[in-house]
Amino acid sequence: MKRIDQLTFTRFIAIIVVLFFHGSGGVYYQALSKFIPPALLISATTSVTYLYVLSGFVMSLVYFRPHEKFSIGKYWTSRILRLYPLYLISFLLVCYYYIDYVARIKPQKTLANIFVVQAWWPPYAQSFNYAAWSMTVEFFFYAIFPFFTMWAYRQTTKKLIWVSVAVWVVSQVIHNILWIGYFPDYENFLVYFPVFHLSSFILGAVGGIWFLREGRGLVVKSFVSPLVLLGGILLMSAYVVISSESTQMPNKLQLMTGLLAPVLTVIIAALALDKSRISTFFNHPALVALGETSYGLYILHVPFIWIYQRALENSSLTNPQLIFDYTFVPLMIGSGLLIHYYVDQPLRNWLKKILQRVSLPLLILDLVIIALSVYLSFRLRFDVRREYASYRSMTLLMFWSAFILRTVFSVRFNALNPAGFYGSFVELVRPVLISVTVGSIVLAGIIFTGYFLGKFENYPRSVFVLDWALMFGLSLGARFIFRFLGVDKTELQPA
Numbered sequence: 001m002k003r004i005d006q007l008t009f010t011r012f013i014a015i016i017v018v019l020f021f022h023g024s025g026g027v028y029y030q031a032l033s034k035f036i037p038p039a040l041l042i043s044a045t046t047s048v049t050y051l052y053v054l055s056g057f058v059m060s061l062v063y064f065r066p067h068e069k070f071s072i073g074k075y076w077t078s079r080i081l082r083l084y085p086l087y088l089i090s091f092l093l094v095c096y097y098y099i100d101y102v103a104r105i106k107p108q109k110t111l112a113n114i115f116v117v118q119a120w121w122p123p124y125a126q127s128f129n130y131a132a133w134s135m136t137v138e139f140f141f142y143a144i145f146p147f148f149t150m151w152a153y154r155q156t157t158k159k160l161i162w163v164s165v166a167v168w169v170v171s172q173v174i175h176n177i178l179w180i181g182y183f184p185d186y187e188n189f190l191v192y193f194p195v196f197h198l199s200s201f202i203l204g205a206v207g208g209i210w211f212l213r214e215g216r217g218l219v220v221k222s223f224v225s226p227l228v229l230l231g232g233i234l235l236m237s238a239y240v241v242i243s244s245e246s247t248q249m250p251n252k253l254q255l256m257t258g259l260l261a262p263v264l265t266v267i268i269a270a271l272a273l274d275k276s277r278i279s280t281f282f283n284h285p286a287l288v289a290l291g292e293t294s295y296g297l298y299i300l301h302v303p304f305i306w307i308y309q310r311a312l313e314n315s316s317l318t319n320p321q322l323i324f325d326y327t328f329v330p331l332m333i334g335s336g337l338l339i340h341y342y343v344d345q346p347l348r349n350w351l352k353k354i355l356q357r358v359s360l361p362l363l364i365l366d367l368v369i370i371a372l373s374v375y376l377s378f379r380l381r382f383d384v385r386r387e388y389a390s391y392r393s394m395t396l397l398m399f400w401s402a403f404i405l406r407t408v409f410s411v412r413f414n415a416l417n418p419a420g421f422y423g424s425f426v427e428l429v430r431p432v433l434i435s436v437t438v439g440s441i442v443l444a445g446i447i448f449t450g451y452f453l454g455k456f457e458n459y460p461r462s463v464f465v466l467d468w469a470l471m472f473g474l475s476l477g478a479r480f481i482f483r484f485l486g487v488d489k490t491e492l493q494p495a
Helices: 005-021 026-032 044-063 072-097 107-114 130-152 157-182 187-192 194-213 224-245 261-273 277-282 285-292 294-313 320-355 360-381 385-389 392-412 418-422 425-452 461-485
Strands: none
Touching: 005 044, 005 261, 005 277, 005 285, 005 294, 005 320, 026 320, 044 130, 044 194, 044 261, 072 107, 072 130, 072 294, 072 320, 072 360, 107 360, 107 392, 130 187, 130 194, 130 294, 157 187, 157 194, 157 261, 194 261, 224 261, 261 277, 277 285, 285 294, 285 320, 294 320, 360 392, 360 461, 392 425, 392 461, 418 425, 418 461, 425 461
16 A cells, blocks of 8 residues: 555654653753653653554555465565664674674674574663664564464454454553562563563554554544544653653653553554644655654664764864764764665665575574584684683684675575575585685685784684584585475465
C-alpha cells in the first residue's frame, strides 16, 4: 500500500527526545523547555516504546499480505540491510574512540556487539555504543515477525486485538513485579532485556493489521481523528509529567517496557487515519526527509557526541562546551541527512546487488565460524591461560582482519552462492578451498607485518595452519548441511 508519510516525521521527533535525554540538546533543549515540560523533552523511555510500536505498525503495513506467500529470507535480508551497515559503522566509530583500550576488552563483549545480541546478556547491554542495545530488541522483533504474521493471517481482527492486549497485560504484570522486587540490582536485565519490549511491538503490529483490514475503510467525521490524536498525546504527556514528579512510585517506576504502548498505538492509528492540516504539515517533503534520517541519528549520535566533544576539548577554543551546546544538534541533523542520502542508501543498494548471489543465512553462519576459528586457533595452540592472554592483541588483529577479508574473499570467489550448494562436489568444494586458502595467506601476511614491525614478540605459524583447517572444515561442513536441508534451494527455481 501507499506509504503513510505523516508517520515518518514522528520518528525524528522521538529521536530528538533521545538526543536531549543523552545530554546533547544544549541551547535548543533550554529554549524548548520554556514552553514544553522538561519531563517530555527527555522522555526517552516513552520515545523508545513509541519507536517499537511504530515499528510493528509499519511492518504490518508493508508485509501483511494474506494472499501472498511470505518470503522469510527476503524479509530478513531486507531488515538486516536496513539496519546493520550503519550499526557496524557506529560500532567502528566507538572502537576508534576507545582505540587505546579495545585490545583489552573481552572478546565475548566485542562479539556480542558485532552480532547485535548484547541486550540478551545484561552485563553487556550498555557496552560500546550504549544506545545500540535497542538494535538487539529490533532484531528480536524481526526474527519473530514473519511467524507472527503468518499466524495472524488466519485470525480475526477481534482475536488479534484481545491477544495483543493479553500479552501486554501479562508482560506489564511480570515486569513490574520484578521491577519492584529487584531494581536496581538487576537494572540492565529489567530495562534492556528484549522480551520485556515484545508487547509494544505486538500491539503496533496488530494496530497495523486493524488499519489494513478495517481502519482505512472507516468513514468518520473530519474532526474525529485529530481529536483522538490530540487526546492520546495529552494523556501520554500528562502521565509522563505526573509520573516524573511523583514520589509514590516504587523505585521510580519507569515507562521503558511498554506501559504506555496501548495509548501510543491509538496515537499512531489516529495519525494514520488523519486527513487534517496536521497530516498535511507532517507530509511536507522536508519533514519526511528528516524522518528518513532518524535511524542514522539514533545509531550514530553517541559516538558523534564522544568524538566531537573530544575534538573540542583538545582544541584551543576558550569555551568548548558552549560551542558544543550551540552546534551539536544542527551538525548532527546535517550529518544525518548527508549520511542517509550519500552513505546509507548507496551502501544498502550496493549490498543488495551483492546479496543477490549470496546466501544470507550462510553469510551469518560463516561470520560465526570466522570468530570461532580465530578463537580456537589461539586457544588450542596456547592452552595455558597466561600464555594465551599474552597473544590477545594478535588475536584481536587477526579476528578483525578475518572478519572483513574472509567475507570479501568468500563473496569474490563465489563461496556464498547458493548455486554452489547444489552443483557437483568440485563446484561445492573449489570456491571454499580457494577463498579459505587465500584468506589464510593474507592473514598470515598481516600478522607477519606486525611481527616484522615489532608489534608482536612472536610469530606462531601453527596458528595459521589450525585456522585454515578449522575454517575449511567448518565452512565445508556448513555447506553440506545447507545442501542436505535444502536451504536457499527455492531461490534457485526459475520465476
